[in-house]
Structures are given as structure tokens and as C-alpha cells.
Amino acid sequence: MKIVITGDTHIPGRGSKLPERLTAECRDADLIIHTGDFRSPAVLDELEQFAEVCGVYGNIDGEDIQARVPRRQLFEAGGLRIGLVHGHGEKKTTEQRAVEAFAEDDVDVIVFGHSHIPVVKYFKGMMLLNPGSPTDKRKLPYYSFIVLTIGEVVKADLVLFGDKG
Template sequence: MKIGIVADTHMPARAKRPPSALMKGLEGVDRILHAGDWTELEVLYWLEELAPVDGVAGNNDGDDIERQFGRQKIIEAGGYRFGLVHGDGYRSTPENAWAAFFAAKPEIIIFGHSHVPYKEQRGETLLFNPGSPTDKRRQPQFSYGIIELGEQGIDAKHYYYDSKE
């Protein structure tokens, strides 16, 4: 199973459409997970053209997005449990994400908020932030992630590009 991981699209403020590198990179995924700060539901409709989408709301999302997705959840895919949260709060973003699912102990925790690509294995749990496909802030490139689940386990990678056009 191949899962596209996206967060912090901040559309339309940061881009009018999803970047072509993102859309091309997500072609062929079985599912897409969005870790919040969509800012407009139109992002959902574009991503749904590629695969089924699930996600959570972030601190910049309105009530409509929060009602539809909630702020935190655990989903199952490919025999693994994913904790999905935006990651905003009073600690560092990875620590907020870790604390959100500390008791549940999913195999994978997906988060956003910082716009910084992040990958860390903590015991049996992978923490993964895809970065942002439209707002790289101080990062050298825009980014998203792909997680492949199979007999060999979990393979999580970041993908980078220079233009959000």
C-alpha cells in the first residue's frame, strides 16, 4: 500500500492550485493523508481526484474543516495504525505529536504545523512530518511524503521540489 502524506497546504494564501510536482508525485497512491492547515476544502477536492483522502484540521482551519475531519484521530491502513494530528501546541511540534498519541502507541504518527520535513523512529513508532508543498518557510525546497507499507515494513520518504507552480 502506498500512502501520500501532505500537510500545511495553506491554500489559497500560499498557492491557488496544488503544485504540479505534488500532484504528479501523488499519482498512483492508494490513499492520501493530510495533517492539517488545508485552510480551504477545495484542497480536498483536488486531492480526491488522485485517491481517497482523510485528514485532520490544523490551527489555521475553519470550523467546516474541523467538523469534517476533527483535530486528531487514529486510522488503520495496510495493517498499521496511523496517529494523525496537526501538532500545534506549547511544546515543539514533534513533542506535541508524540504526546497526542503516547498512550495509544500507533506504529506511525503523521503531523504537520512546523513546515519542516521530519522523520524519526522512537521505539516502535515512526514520527513523520511531510513539510509543506506550498510554504517552505526557511526550508530550501517544498516537500511532501510517501509511505509504502508492505512485507518489508514501513518505508517513509520525503520528496522535494523547487517550484510551487
């Protein structure tokens, strides 16, 4: 199973469209996960043309997005229990808020966004994934997203690229 994980697209704003590097990976995805801050429902519409989308809303998403995706999701994909949340809030780090959001749940993977800082690591037996952003790298050198492959092995590949065109 191939899952493309993205988020913090901020379109329109930080970008005018999804980068080709991202959409090329979406073409054969079995599932797309978006960590929130779509900004426009057009982003969700475009991603849904490629595959099923599991998404959550972020702190900049309006009622149009909130009507279509929840604040937090817990679902199964490829035999893994996945918790999905944007990660915004007060106090603590984005990562700490994401972990706390699923403290009472049995999850294998926690996917979050908000910080625009890519993360691929394990914490207390859970895989933590933040795809960064394909359109707003802030002070980082690269735009990014993650390709999660679930098969005989589970592999999370962080995709870094320099041109969001």
C-alpha cells in the same frame, strides 16, 4: 500500498494550487494523508478526486474544514496503526505535542504537521513523519511531502522539490 502524506498547504495564501509534483504522486496513491492547515475545502475536494483522504484540521482551518475532518485521527492502513494530528498548541515542540497526543495509544506511525519542517525518523519504536509543506517552505530550501510505501518493507521517502508550480 502507496500513501502520499502532505499538509500545511495553506491554499489560497501560500499557494494558489497544489503543485504538479505532489498531484503527480497522488494519481496512483491508495491513500492520501493531510496533516491540516488546508485553509480551503477546495484542497480537500481536489485530493479526494485522487484517493481516499484521511485528514485533520489545523490551527488556521475554519468551521468548513472542521465539519469534514477531526482534530485527531487514529486509523489502520496497510497493517500499520497510524496516529494523525496537526500538532499545534502551546509549550513544548510540535513533535513533542504530536507524540503526547498518542501516548495512550498503540501506534506504529505518528503523522503530524504544523512546523513545516520535514521529519522522517524513529522515536521509541514509532515512526514519526512530518511532510513539511508543498507550498510554504518558509526558510527551508525545498518544498516537500512524503511517500510512504507499505509492502514487504515499510519505506518513507521524503520528496524535496524546488518549484511549487
